[in-house]
Amino acid sequence: MTAAAQTARPPLDGIAVSLEELVALGRFPPPPKARIKARAQQAGGYLSRQKGRGMEFDETRPYVPGDDVRNLDWKVTARSGRAHTKLFREERERPVFVAVDYRPAMWFATRGMYKAVLAARLAALLAWSAQRRGDRIGGQVVAADAIADVKPQHGRATVLQWLQLLAEAPRGPAAEEASFNQALTHLTRHARPGSLVYVLSDFRGLDQAGEAALGRLAVHCQVVLGFVFDPFEQQPPAAGPLRLSDGRREILLPPAAAAIQRQRFEQRREHLQNLARRHNLRLVDCPTTSDPWNLLRHRLL
Numbered sequence: 043m044t045a046a047a048q049t050a051r052p053p054l055d056g057i058a059v060s061l062e063e064l065v066a067l068g069r070f071p072p073p074p075k076a077r078i079k080a081r082a083q084q085a086g087g088y089l090s091r092q093k094g095r096g097m098e099f100d101e102t103r104p105y106v107p108g109d110d111v112r113n114l115d116w117k118v119t120a121r122s123g124r125a126h127t128k129l130f131r132e133e134r135e136r137p138v139f140v141a142v143d144y145r146p147a148m149w150f151a152t153r154g155m156y157k158a159v160l161a162a163r164l165a166a167l168l169a170w171s172a173q174r175r176g177d178r179i180g181g182q183v184v185a186a187d188a189i190a191d192v193k194p195q196h197g198r199a200t201v202l203q204w205l206q207l208l209a210e211a212p213r214g215p216a217a218e219e220a221s222f223n224q225a226l227t228h229l230t231r232h233a234r235p236g237s238l239v240y241v242l243s244d245f246r247g248l249d250q251a252g253e254a255a256l257g258r259l260a261v262h263c264q265v266v267l268g269f270v271f272d273p274f275e276q277q278p279p280a281a282g283p284l285r286l287s288d289g290r291r292e293i294l295l296p297p298a299a300a301a302i303q304r305q306r307f308e309q310r311r312e313h314l315q316n317l318a319r320r321h322n323l324r325l326v327d328c329p330t331t332s333d334p335w336n337l338l339r340h341r342l343l
Contacts, residue, residue, distance in 0.1 A: 056155035059162045061209035065202070067163065068170040070335060102126045137194040138172040139233045139263075140165045140181040140204075143243035143270075144211050145222065152274040154330035161242035161270050162208045163334040168240055168342065169201045179204060182232065184225040184243075185211040191232055223252035230255050235262035240342070242268040242328070245314060253317055260321040266342065269314055270328045275307045 055063070102115045105125035118126040142165045148158035155163075165181060172179045173196075180194030181204045190211060192204045222243070233239050239259060245267070259265055278300040318325040326341045 056151070056159060059159055059209055061206055064162065064166040064205040064208060067166045067334075068173075068201070070167075070170075101129050103129060135175070135177045135196075137178040137180060137234055137237040138168065138240075139194060139229070139237050140168050140179075140240045141225070141229050141242065142181065142183050142208065143222065143241075143245075144183050144185045144213055145246075146186055146213075147246055148244060148270070149213055151272040151330040153272060154332070157244055157270045157272060157330055158213065160328060160330050160332065160334060161268070164242055164268060164328065164337060164342065165208055165240070166205055167334060167338045169204050171338065171343065173198060173201045180232070181207070182225065182229055183207055183211045184222055186213060188212070189225050189228055191228075193232070194234070194237070222247050223249050223255070226252045226255035226259075230259050233259060233263055237263045238266070239263045240266045240268060242270055244270050245310065248313075256317065256323065257321045260323055264324075265321070266324045266326060267314060267318060268326050268328045268342065269311065270330070271307070272330050275303065276329075278303045 102118050103126065105114065105119075105127045109127045113128045115126045115128045142158075142161045144158050144161075148161065149156050151157055154160070169179045169181070176196070178194040178196050179200055180192050182189065182191040190207055192200065192207055194200075222245075226241070229239070229241075241256070256265060256267075314325055317323065326337070328337055328341075
């Protein structure tokens with residue numbers, strides 16, 4: 043296979059996600075290892091030892107002055123009558139957990155691709171990247187009326203199970219929409235300590251319960267918030283009335299609506315920035331006009 047063929051990217055549809063396409067994303071070359079290492083050192087990525095890969099028990103040996111008393115093995119100490127301490131080593135792999143927002147508002151964009159489509163492609167690329175490194179991959183989809191997840195496990199079969207969930211999760215309106223904040227609480231029960239957790243969403247409706255869940259998650263995991271948005275939300279046209287349609291309904295917004303929309307967007311973004319600083323989260327802007335591969339290579343890893 044030629045170098046050009048290896049780097050050829052599959053054509054992407056901006057409004058739909060298919061299993062075939064998500065599988066094809068796995069054939070794209072991974073980011074250079076040097077770049078991954080550099081980002082890890084800067085922002086707590088794969089090689090970080092701070093809330094990064096967990097530490098697993100290795101052995102017990104007699105205590106010597108200078109050992110951390112918090113690591114004393116009390117059972118062995120009691121049996122032997124002599125103080126013993128536990129030794130740990132860094133785990134060779136780490137779980138990667140990706141949460142994707144598929145609520146109805148994510149199936150929208152005026153430029154590039156739908157927000158949910160970008161989130162799905164990023165979730166697929168993250169899964170393939172983790173699988174290449176030998177890490178466990180799991181995920182959660184918050185759909186119109188349900189929350190579905192895949193338990194973190196090794197191997198290509200788990201990646202394919204995750205991609206199938208992304209391709210088949212319901213995406214239309216529902217009588218009762220699944221709670222995004224409930225989904226974040228659900229996430230805290232499924233992402234084990236030491237995991238690298240990605241949350242890909244526009245974060246509409248994030249409330250105090252959801253923020254508290256992210257805070258709890260960040261105590262034991264590295265958390266990356268992928269803020270997915272349409273550039274129209276950030277900078278709507280200022281002149282004249284604005285006509286919007288979802289293909290079935292149409293609304294006409296007055297000129298003043300642009301300023302209100304812009305203000306709401308900036309408030310939401312500033313709120314996320316403050317949340318990220320407060321809980322030591324990483325916040326990454328993911329506009330719908332972005333190239334998913336570039337976001338993966340330069341921002342998310």
